[in-house]
């Protein structure tokens with residue numbers, strides 16, 4: 287049974303945020319807390335898009351029913367466009383079991399990479415341990431933020447920003463690449479689960495040439511609204527989405543902040559975009575053969 291959200295006004299447009307992380311990856315809130323935060327922010331539809339894992343989805347869906355919130359099952363994959371990393375959201379994943387093996391491989395890659403980052407730090411004289419990192423990850427898929435938080439907890443840096451600036455940012459002494467699929471293979475993983483593949487936060491890279499490659503790789507859409515996008519990004523990417531007959535999406539990219547520009551619901555998308563997603567999904571599920579990677 288679905289109980290309407292207490293903040294929901296009958297006939298009012300839906301309040302929708304389609305990008306968020308939980309403790310299943312590098313977010314600070316559990317999947318349950320995520321849904322409770324969504325309900326108290328008056329959101330009707332939220333997507334859980336943890337990095338390389340769908341482990342939080344079942345808990346979020348279970349918590350969502352009684353609160354009248356719809357949870358869109360999702361994931362955020364890191365993939366390669368040539369030498370550049372791009373992020374790909376998989377939204378509306380209907381058949382998670384179909385991609386469980388692929389996601390397990392990504393996760394194992396993240397564990398090995400966390401170990402390599404710890405080894406690099408140790409080699410540079412910073413005695414952080416894998417135990418400390420795994421305390422921060424608390425069972426979630428390992429990411430650089432967990433290593434950063436372990437460095438803070440150990441007193442090796444003042445804050446997470448310093449951890450990235452000194453050690454973990456790209457090109458810094460303890461930066462380690464993670465194994466990544468190319469864009470087309472990432473898109474195929476999303477499609478195998480019955481989802482829509484959305485180019486996450488294209489930002490300043492969201493220009494015609496790169497859009498052409500992403501479209502050729504099979505994306506369904508791109509994020510137009512994101513806290514990292516300025517007004518000109520929104521206008522340019524919005525226009526390119528229409529030019530390439532893609533669907534627009536967006537969200538707050540929430541990692542647990544309870545205020546500020548990355549608060550859950552701080553970036554929302556109109557109901558009309560959700561309707562376009564549903565149309566595109568129906569088209570994909572009925573007519574488009576799925577490429578096996």
Ligand code: AMP
Nearest residue numbers: 312337428429430431446447450451455
């Ligand atoms: P990973 O996927 O493990 O490479 O970690 C990427 C995550 O690290 C991003 O989603 C951000 O949450 C975080 N991150 C990346 N760069 C920075 C930075 N300079 N300062 C703080 N957090 C960062």
Ligand code: ZN
Nearest residue numbers: 307312337541
């Ligand atoms: Zn993250």
Ligand code: FE
Nearest residue numbers: 362373486487
């Ligand atoms: Fe991202």
Ligand code: FE
Nearest residue numbers: 305307362539
């Ligand atoms: Fe994200």
